[in-house]
Amino acid sequence: MDRVSVLLANKWKWSLLDEAKRWGVQRIEECLSCGACVGSCPAARTSSYNFRKIIRDVMLGNEEKVLSSREIWYCFYCFYCTSKCPSMVEIPYFIMRLRRMAMERGYGGGILRVLALTSSNLLKHGVSVLPSDYDKMNPTGAEEAMVKLRKKLGLPPVMKVSEKALGELKTIFEETGFEGEVGKLLSGKGYFKEVSEKY
Amino acid sequence: MVNEKWLEKIPADGPFYLFQGCFINHNYPGIEAATRFILDKLGVRYFVSEDQSCCGLPEFSTLANPLMLTCLVGRNMDVVKEYAPYILTPCNGCYSAFHTSFTLMKDPEVAARTEEILGKLGRKYSPVKVIHFADFVYKRLEDIVVKTVKILGGLKMAAHYGCHYFVFEEEGLDSRENPSFAEKIIEKLGGEPVNYTAKDECCGFGMIQQVVHKNMAYAITEEKINSILDAGAEAVLVICPYCLNVLDKNQKVLRDIELIEKAIPVIHISQLVALVLGADPDRMGFEMHSVDVKPFLDRVEARKVEFKGWSSAEVAASPK
Numbered sequence: 001m002d003r004v005s006v007l008l009a010n011k012w013k014w015s016l017l018d019e020a021k022r023w024g025v026q027r028i029e030e031c032l033s034c035g036a037c038v039g040s041c042p043a044a045r046t047s048s049y050n051f052r053k054i055i056r057d058v059m060l061g062n063e064e065k066v067l068s069s070r071e072i073w074y075c076f077y078c079f080y081c082t083s084k085c086p087s088m089v090e091i092p093y094f095i096m097r098l099r100r101m102a103m104e105r106g107y108g109g110g111i112l113r114v115l116a117l118t119s120s121n122l123l124k125h126g127v128s129v130l131p132s133d134y135d136k137m138n139p140t141g142a143e144e145a146m147v148k149l150r151k152k153l154g155l156p157p158v159m160k161v162s163e164k165a166l167g168e169l170k171t172i173f174e175e176t177g178f179e180g181e182v183g184k185l186l187s188g189k190g191y192f193k194e195v196s197e198k199y
Numbered sequence: 200m201v202n203e204k205w206l207e208k209i210p211a212d213g214p215f216y217l218f219q220g221c222f223i224n225h226n227y228p229g230i231e232a233a234t235r236f237i238l239d240k241l242g243v244r245y246f247v248s249e250d251q252s253c254c255g256l257p258e259f260s261t262l263a264n265p266l267m268l269t270c271l272v273g274r275n276m277d278v279v280k281e282y283a284p285y286i287l288t289p290c291n292g293c294y295s296a297f298h299t300s301f302t303l304m305k306d307p308e309v310a311a312r313t314e315e316i317l318g319k320l321g322r323k324y325s326p327v328k329v330i331h332f333a334d335f336v337y338k339r340l341e342d343i344v345v346k347t348v349k350i351l352g353g354l355k356m357a358a359h360y361g362c363h364y365f366v367f368e369e370e371g372l373d374s375r376e377n378p379s380f381a382e383k384i385i386e387k388l389g390g391e392p393v394n395y396t397a398k399d400e401c402c403g404f405g406m407i408q409q410v411v412h413k414n415m416a417y418a419i420t421e422e423k424i425n426s427i428l429d430a431g432a433e434a435v436l437v438i439c440p441y442c443l444n445v446l447d448k449n450q451k452v453l454r455d456i457e458l459i460e461k462a463i464p465v466i467h468i469s470q471l472v473a474l475v476l477g478a479d480p481d482r483m484g485f486e487m488h489s490v491d492v493k494p495f496l497d498r499v500e501a502r503k504v505e506f507k508g509w510s511s512a513e514v515a516a517s518p519k
Contacts, residue, residue, distance in 0.1 A: 023265055023309065024302040042401050043408075045422075046415040074412065076405035076419075077260055078362035083375040083399075093302070100263040111411050115261035127221040128257040146225060153232040153482050159224045162249040168274060168320045169252055175316045176266040178258065 016061050019101065025094045030087035031055050037081035037091055048199065049074035051081065051091055054098075067102040070195040073111050103181070109192035116185035123182060126161030126169050201337075201380050205372050209330055209338045214244040215287035216279040221253050222440045223290060229484015230440055233473035234289050234332060240346060240476050241339060246282035251275050254296035260406040265303050269313040272300035273324035277317070280327065289332035289469050291439035295363035297329040331364065333438040333468050334372045337380050340387055347502060348477040350389035354498040357393050357432035358382055359423070359446065361439040362401050375399050381436060384468070388475050389502075397426035402442040403449055420449040421458045428460060434495045435465045443467050443488075451489045464488070464495040474499050 021028055033052060043049040049071055057066045066072065075095040082090050102108050122128050131142035147157045161169070173179040184191045217238070223230045238245050255271030258264055276297075279286055288294050304310045304324070317324055336343065358381035365375040373380050378399070382392035403409065403420035423446070427435060437443045447465045454462050470483045480499075485492045 022306050024305040042403075042405065042419045043415065046418045047412065073407070074415070076362075076401050076408055078401040078405065079365065080362065080375075080400065083365065090302075096259070096263045096265075100265070103263065111407075112262065114410055115407060118257055118261060122253055122258060126252040127225065128253045129221040129225055131225050133226075146228070149484065149486060150228045153228050153484055155228055155232055155235075159219045159247075160249060161252050165250045165252055165278075168322075169271075171319055172267070172270045172274065172316060175319065176264060176270060178262070178264055178267050181262060181264070 016063050016066075017058055020058055020094060020097050023093050023097055025090050025097060027087055027089050028055070028058075028094060031089055032087060034086065036084040036086065037089075040080045040084045042076050042078060042080070043074040047074045051095075053199070054095075058098075065199070066098065067105055068107050068193070068196045069199045070111075070197055071199045072098045072102060073108070073195065103192070106191065107193050107195060109190070109194045111195060112192055113185050116182050119178070119182045120186060122169075123173060123179060126166050127159070131158070200374070201383075202372055202374070205334075206338060208328075209334050209372075210285055210328075211335075211338050212243060213238075213285065213287070214246065214283045215285050215330070216283040217245045217247050218254070218275075218279075218286050218288040218290075218293050219247055219251060220288060220290040220293045220440065221257075222292070222444070227440045227443065227467070227484060227487055229482075229487060230289055230443075230467050230469050233467070233469035233478060233483055236473045236478045237336075237343075237469060237476060241342060244283075245287065248278060248282060250278045254290075254293040256292050256296035256299065259296075259299065265306075265309050266312055266316070268296060269300045269303050269309060269324070270316050272297055273313055273317050274320065274322055276325065276327045277322040280325075284327070286327055286329045287332060287335060288329065289438070289440070289467070291331075291361040291363040292441055294329060294331045295366070297327075298366045301326060331372075331438070333364070333381065333384075336384060336468060336472055337372060340384060343472060343476065344387050347388065347475045349475045349499050350502045351385070351471075351475070352389065352498050352500040354390045354495070355393050355431055355433045356385045356390045356436050357395050357427045357430060357434075358385065358398070358436045359402065359427075359438075359442055360399070361437065361442045364438060381438065381468070384472075385436060388471065393427075393430045393432045395426045395430035395432065397423050402437075402445045404441050404445040409445060416445070417449055417452060417458075420445060421453050424450060424453065424459050424463065427463060432463065433498070435463055436468060436471060437465055438468045440467065447489050462490040464490050464492040466492065466495060 037051050038044045077092045079092055118128050121130050131146040255268040259268035360378055385392040403416040409416040443465050450462045453459045480496050
């Protein structure tokens with residue numbers, strides 16, 4: 001960073017912005033504050049979510065406020081905002097990055113625990129959705145029912161990821177730290193703090 | 200406006216690797232049966248393998264782990280290479296997983312770590328062209344129309360594209376601002392496409408909102424369905440199994456609390472095309488739909504050759 005940026009970063013705490021600006025999200029400072037994103041946003045219509053507030057707090061470096069709140073978990077990841085944004089800011093990727101940063105700082109407890117249930121399927125079977133997730137009334141017989149239906153439709157039984165592939169996946173789960181994350185979330189121990197409802 | 204350049208690049212004859220999305224394979228097998236039926240009818244070769252895994256999007260959208268997405272996508276693409284040069288998927292989720300990973304790989308740190316992890320498996324990250332099944336249908340529409348044995352008897356259908364169909368960096372077959380190719384498919388198959396105000400909006404799934412903030416998901420589905428009903432549609436056409444699930448199942452709840460006036464059947468594009476090509480409606484997996492599809496099936500009629508009387512030239516030529 002050049003001298004001016006360093007001084008500004010110290011004064012305005014831009015480190016949060018720099019850390020958030022990854023994963024292909026480059027144009028975040030080009031936000032014009034025009035509000036097209038909020039006007040088109042399904043989450044803004046149904047909750048207190050307001051991306052302009054979030055982006056302002058990121059620019060001002062209000063790290064704890066942004067990352068500890070429920071606000072960043074409202075995004076629908078629908079990209080409607082990006083299609084309306086005159087600067088083409090990829091807001092959903094940016095929100096995903098903020099969620100990741102929140103996790104790394106130990107926030108997001110209750111929400112993440114619910115979401116980790118899908119991930120435990122992947123760890124065991126190599127697929128994320130099982131027949132039992134759908135057929136909640138009949139969790140034990142769900143797979144059998146699905147195999148029966150698939151037979152009626154002239155299809156092979158449900159896809160079972162091969163042993164060879166599961167072995168490779170195991171390496172990926174360990175190397176990416178995914179297995180550890182899911183384990184911590186499902187252990188029930190307080191590794192993650194609950195989100196703050198106030199913003 | 201349909202992007203002609205994108206259309207040109209879609210391989211019409213394959214061969215394809217038919218990507219086995221978890222949601223289709225384990226919950227909506229009717230979509231898989233219909234897709235295979237269409238490919239067989241058109242004589243297109245396709246392959247499947249049990250060496251593939253989940254696409255990785257659920258892991259990215261829930262626990263926001265970028266490496267899980269890039270590594271799973273990279274591994275799957277390496278598996279696919281052994282079978283076919285293109286991936287075909289009838290799911291917006293799987294489709295966007297590949298494209299999201301291409302974006303994430305622009306981050307040098309993510310790219311380096313992904314290559315390192317895949318290297319340990321003896322694999323490497325090299326992109327494969329991914330084709331959405333709806334794009335394929337549009338590309339082969341003329342061939343499909345020639346082979347149809349049934350027709351939609353003027354059925355009013357509303358098309359829902361789904362958010363993750365639209366790929367921003369590379370455009371895609373249509374832009375998000377008033378897309379039109381699904382309407383053309385409906386029209387060519389004898390239906391009447393209807394336009395509605397909430398066309399480019401989310402179905403309500405919101406990746407995690409259907410699980411985390413259910414009330415928000417229901418509110419968005421309510422808006423969507425009411426907009427479709429106001430436009431006078433009799434069925435909804437979707438190109439993604441998740442949109443199918445949310446629009447279909449949420450209607451049951453919305454109907455119970457009387458937020459929508461009536462329920463409307465939701466049909467996946469593969470089911471629609473397979474039906475007009477003569478597939479047995481009993482083998483389209485409609486058991487898994489919660490809204491009754493009978494009103495829709497009743498409108499799929501046998502195609503009759505219209506006789507408008509002899510033309511004057513034919514009358515003149517006939518023997519007296």
